[in-house]
Amino acid sequence: MTKQKRHHGDLYEALIVAGIELMEAGGPEALSLRKCAARAGVSHAAPAHHFNGVVSLKAAIVARSYGIFTKTMQAHREGISEPRARLIAICEGYLAFSREHNALFRFMFQPFADEAAQINPPILQELEARSAAAYDELAQACAAFAPVGGQARGTETLVWSLVHGYAMLFASREGSETPHGRPPDFAQILPEFQRL
């Protein structure tokens, strides 16, 4: 995937790194093709030879972010074998990523549907593979809770929805989302379900 050609050592990589740095510093709005180019020490039109447009660069950044995302979840579940504790640990990794790489997290889950057609095919392929890998991390932990002889599809959907919603609405905000104070911790809300 890396280019490793002349002039600049590996501009493809440098542009992705620059983009991530820009986003982590100033939010998704701070990302621009020209700023990435400048940060990589290259003219404003140079990125065009590696990414066919901003959309592809953004997609590459998202793909890279999915990699970090998956690694964070893996690090949290490492060494935990008891199924329920393992699943919760993965969820905590999920939330940790949404807090520590907030800009990336929000950027990853922005609307992409109408832009997918503009993404360079190999980049789109990498994006989908890494996205699937992240999903699998959670799905495999859900397998232990599948109905006997059945699939864990419903469980995956439930857990993924719950942790993602929590991350979006509560975990990755300083406040000001709800008129109430700090929301309860993720692990604390799980038992609430038995009353529904």
Added chain:
Amino acid sequence: MTKQKRHHGDLYEALIVAGIELMEAGGPEALSLRKCAARAGVSHAAPAHHFNGVVSLKAAIVARSYGIFTKTMQAHREGISEPRARLIAICEGYLAFSREHNALFRFMFQPFADEAAQINPPILQELEARSAAAYDELAQACAAFAPVGGQARGTETLVWSLVHGYAMLFASREGSETPHGRPPDFAQILPEFQRL
């Protein structure tokens, strides 16, 4: 809130409507101050007298969207008094909005934190009020499930997270998010929780 001054009848309102139309037609990317102005039949700098920058116009659009959002949830729960059915009906309203006004829905829940300071105070106030009204719609339905003599805060957080995550990840996508096929319906995944 409306201006109702000369030249144009009510440009403030016209710009919001134009913005919503643009977003519903071409997604969040299609929104631009200049296009809103053109669509309202006015010069490109005219909006500056009603909104102090794009951010305020966007905030006004989000505030308006929250109104539609709340009305959709209310319409779905109308006439249902049994607590659990009522709560589920509200969730279905939530999901219906995310599907029928997909662009608005995604736009509403985009990162706004670092832009809040740029929003015109009365518009910010309206935004927060309408956002709180939407939250209350769900919170009131959760009250029936509060622990005896306690608060329903945990329940609210659980339900809001779950339905929001489901809407973001599954309800408002044509596909291509997960490698698997169509996800199970929202009501179907709820019983899954007892196996966790």
Added chain:
DNA sequence: TTCCTTAACTAGACGGTGTCAAGTTAGAGC
């Protein structure tokens, strides 16, 4: 009526954005 004030809007410019077209430069293969 006429004058004046003020808000609404226009016209034009600025820097910044992504993208395209053309020219240059450096390395690889012959």
Added chain:
DNA sequence: GCTCTAACTTGACACCGTCTAGTTAAGGAA
């Protein structure tokens, strides 16, 4: 040494949000 080609530069274009200055229309006061 020559050519070929990919990497990169330069410059232009249209579009974006925003700022400044000028115009226009409505309402109040004489």
